[in-house]
Amino acid sequence: MKYKWSVFTVRYVLAGGNVLVKNFLTGAIAILENEVMDLMDMWLDSQTQFAPNSLETLSGENGFIVPEDKDEFHEYQNFFLHTRNEQAKLFTLHFLPTMKCQLNCPYCFEHGVKRQGTMTDIILCQSICWLDRYLEVNPEVASLKCVLFGGEPLLVKRLVNESLSKFKSLAEKREKEYWTEITTNGILLDVDTAKMLKQYNLRRVQITLDGPKELHDTRRVGSDRHPTFDRIITNVRMLLDGGHVSRINLRLSLDIQTADLLPNLIRFISTLGYGDKIHLSLGIVVPSIGTTIKTTAEMTIAQKAIIAWQVAKECGFSVPDEFLVGPWCVAIAKHSAVLQSNGALQKCFCTVGRSIFDFGHVSGLPISYTQDIRFEKFSRINRCVEEECPYLPICGGGCIHDSIVKNGKKGFKQRFCQRKLIATLNQGLLFLRYSS
Amino acid sequence: MSNEKEKQKVVSVASAKVVRVKSISVKSSGVTLLKAGSQDFRIPVRLGKDSCGY
Numbered sequence: 001m002k003y004k005w006s007v008f009t010v011r012y013v014l015a016g017g018n019v020l021v022k023n024f025l026t027g028a029i030a031i032l033e034n035e036v037m038d039l040m041d042m043w044l045d046s047q048t049q050f051a052p053n054s055l056e057t058l059s060g061e062n063g064f065i066v067p068e069d070k071d072e073f074h075e076y077q078n079f080f081l082h083t084r085n086e087q088a089k090l091f092t093l094h095f096l097p098t099m100k101c102q103l104n105c106p107y108c109f110e111h112g113v114k115r116q117g118t119m120t121d122i123i124l125c126q127s128i129c130w131l132d133r134y135l136e137v138n139p140e141v142a143s144l145k146c147v148l149f150g151g152e153p154l155l156v157k158r159l160v161n162e163s164l165s166k167f168k169s170l171a172e173k174r175e176k177e178y179w180t181e182i183t184t185n186g187i188l189l190d191v192d193t194a195k196m197l198k199q200y201n202l203r204r205v206q207i208t209l210d211g212p213k214e215l216h217d218t219r220r221v222g223s224d225r226h227p228t229f230d231r232i233i234t235n236v237r238m239l240l241d242g243g244h245v246s247r248i249n250l251r252l253s254l255d256i257q258t259a260d261l262l263p264n265l266i267r268f269i270s271t272l273g274y275g276d277k278i279h280l281s282l283g284i285v286v287p288s289i290g291t292t293i294k295t296t297a298e299m300t301i302a303q304k305a306i307i308a309w310q311v312a313k314e315c316g317f318s319v320p321d322e323f324l325v326g327p328w329c330v331a332i333a334k335h336s337a338v339l340q341s342n343g344a345l346q347k348c349f350c351t352v353g354r355s356i357f358d359f360g361h362v363s364g365l366p367i368s369y370t371q372d373i374r375f376e377k378f379s380r381i382n383r384c385v386e387e388e389c390p391y392l393p394i395c396g397g398g399c400i401h402d403s404i405v406k407n408g409k410k411g412f413k414q415r416f417c418q419r420k421l422i423a424t425l426n427q428g429l430l431f432l433r434y435s436s
Numbered sequence: 437m438s439n440e441k442e443k444q445k446v447v448s449v450a451s452a453k454v455v456r457v458k459s460i461s462v463k464s465s466g467v468t469l470l471k472a473g474s475q476d477f478r479i480p481v482r483l484g485k486d487s488c489g490y
Contacts, residue, residue: 028473036466054467062473083479090480321471328480393478434470 112290113353194244306428327396
């Protein structure tokens, strides 16, 4: 059998000449002595003599080296579609009990949409019927995850309590695993709310911070400009001290304004003393349909992100070992829906409030899965395949919402390539993990 | 694609950044596997995460 380097293998030269290799399909990572790398390159060129000893480690499941006749991109595309269509066992329901929010963040993707709507009893009742029917016609769904989203869901706590109670009961009736997650601005969290959410198997709380207090309090505020940073931190302490959740996800906005201040914010968070009970993520602020954001060069954002992760590592926070962009986004999952307060269904939570993105309504009972063919234009990765991009398994053609913002309706069919960002940030994360 | 072109491609992707690797001994075969791979590594359940900052 003849072999070749996998198209998904990327190599990085280290000090002294050794080479770090990562395969972006299999996730395998290895270091090769430079002589071994040279030997392997030479052998692959000729393949006339006995194979080097390293072939066994570099091939097989690790996939750094693959059989020469392997059409990796074709196999990847088949694998992706098979996984997406035949192995989907989780239904992710983003539930928006209200579109209202007390904040007016400048970058919010819900700018320009009507924010008055709160779900009525009739819509909630229709939602439960719709979900019940959905689980019946899609018996392969084994788990139901409800993500509270908005607007700010905690503006309507009574409705949240009532809805979650019904979702959980429904999942129990249908013998499905069930859990709750919440994306909240964190301002209205209190002990009673925490106890209420815990009843519904609360597994994840995500709260966003826009830099240190001084900056955050100029951006994540309402029309009264009342500061929110201290209240959020108090509530984070309350959740963790009271054991209401085992961990909190703090999403740190990354943009031109926050980038250089993130190290200070991360150091501040570390002084709270919760260690790994706080999980950090970076949310790159991007333009949306209703907002224009001053963007920064991909390389700059990547470098700022790496600096932030370096500080996070020094402070003892867990650091991701790679940066994913789009392939397994909820909007292209087979079983997923964004259930808005008016009962309209969408695939992507970045488009909420814009009826052009509705694909259905809970008043119509489902007969199949939550399909919006606009989010199934998988040929959008064709150019990535032509260019033999090694990052395809962690990118999948990029974010569809970003592509729509850039290209309008045509964006559904087009990729959103951020190769420089992906390459630089993943290299940085890799070196952060494996270098001192 | 020939092996030579393949080699050029991967080299062009990587930059020759110099880092210090902490106490990782390279095995006698000349290869140290830092993380084992799997052909189905990208199945979402296995990843335990998806995109959009989640």
